[in-house]
Amino acid sequence: MWTELAADLVKMGFFVACGYAALSAYARRRRPDWTAHLSTRRLAVLGVLTLAVSAIKVIEDVVEQESGPVDTAVLWFVRDHVPAKLSGAFSLITHSGSATFLVPLGLFTTLVLLAAKRRFEALLLALSLTTATLLTYVLKVLVARERPVLWDTQWYWGSSFPSGHTLSTAAFSTAVALCVARIWPRWGNLAMALALLWTALVALSRLVLGVHWPSDVLAAFCLGAFIALLLSVMFDRHRSDAAA
Numbered sequence: 468m469w470t471e472l473a474a475d476l477v478k479m480g481f482f483v484a485c486g487y488a489a490l491s492a493y494a495r496r497r498r499p500d501w502t503a504h505l506s507t508r509r510l511a512v513l514g515v516l517t518l519a520v521s522a523i524k525v526i527e528d529v530v531e532q533e534s535g536p537v538d539t540a541v542l543w544f545v546r547d548h549v550p551a552k553l554s555g556a557f558s559l560i561t562h563s564g565s566a567t568f569l570v571p572l573g574l575f576t577t578l579v580l581l582a583a584k585r586r587f588e589a590l591l592l593a594l595s596l597t598t599a600t601l602l603t604y605v606l607k608v609l610v611a612r613e614r615p616v617l618w619d620t621q622w623y624w625g626s627s628f629p630s631g632h633t634l635s636t637a638a639f640s641t642a643v644a645l646c647v648a649r650i651w652p653r654w655g656n657l658a659m660a661l662a663l664l665w666t667a668l669v670a671l672s673r674l675v676l677g678v679h680w681p682s683d684v685l686a687a688f689c690l691g692a693f694i695a696l697l698l699s700v701m702f703d704r705h706r707s708d709a710a711a
Contacts, residue, residue, distance in 0.1 A: 479520050486516045515700060518693035525686040529612060529628055538680040542615060545674045557672040564632030564669035569596065569639055580646070587702060588646040592639070595695040599638035602690065603631040615677055623678050629687035630670065630679045637666045637691025645699050666691070 549557075562568055573596045580589035604625075612628040625631070640662035648655025670684035 479517075479524060482520045483513065483516045486520070487513060512700060515693060515696045518689045518696065522686050522689040522693060525682050525689065526610075529610065529682050529686070538682050539617070541681040542617060542674060542677065545671070546617070546677065549675050554675065557675045560668050561632060561672040561676060563665070564636040564672075566600070566631075566635070569635050573639055576643070585646070585650065588649060591695070591698055591702060592642045592646060594698055595638040595642035596635060598694050598698070599635045599691055600631075602694070603629060603634050603687075607631070612680075612683070615680055617677060627679055628683045629690065630673050630684045631687070632673055633666065633670045633679075633684045634687035634691040636669045637662075637688050638694045639691075640665050641692045641695035642698075645695060 573592060577589045577593045580586075580592065606629050607625045610628040611626045614623070614627040641659075644655070644658040644662040647658035666688055670688055673679040673684050674681060
């Protein structure tokens with residue numbers, strides 16, 4: 468198993484490197500004006516490529532039904548090692564990733580940003596959350612994966628893949644962190660760390676409650692962060708073109 472995992476990581480790293488090299492070559496030959504932007508946003512572009520490749524790999528494993536044994540083993544490990552007395556806390560954490568919490572919060576935050584004349588940040592936040600929601604519905608319909616039935620759990624709408632709570636939280640929290648980094652650069656790293664922590668806790672809560680497979684939340688984590696980072700890079704590129 469470890470040998471296969473190492474091989475997968477090497478292949479994913481290779482695909483990311485090839486993707487960045489191809490994008491850089493295209494910029495040099497076809498769009499020289501992109502070169503400086505790719506250089507200044509190198510980490511963000513690499514992050515987008517890494518998240519995209521990771522999500523594709525997990526989706527491939529899910530569709531080909533190769534993740535079953537690992538998913539089951541991880542889910543039972545979480546079940547056996549997380550104290551039952553924490554179930555109430557994880558239920559509250561799960562609620563923080565629900566539409567009933569994120570949609571009003573996202574709307575309020577977007578309106579605050581618009582009132583502060585931060586239109587770029589407001590658009591990034593609104594589009595990240597909207598895109599995450601739409602992508603969740605599309606993938607649930609296309610993949611139609613059965614939810615875990617290893618023990619009695621609360622009923623949730625829709626199929627198991629991907630975890631909508633995790634995907635929406637990842638997109639929203641990453642977008643918020645990117646907005647903070649633009650408005651208050653010195654707090655950017657802390658905001659991103661908190662975003663990752665929040666998303667990780669929501670993802671873990673879905674496993675503790677037994678309503679998602681580990682691959683559901685892993686793919687959702689990657690896709691949500693990917694959406695926000697990609698939109699940020701695209702908007703920055705558009706703003707650079709407009710300024711020029």
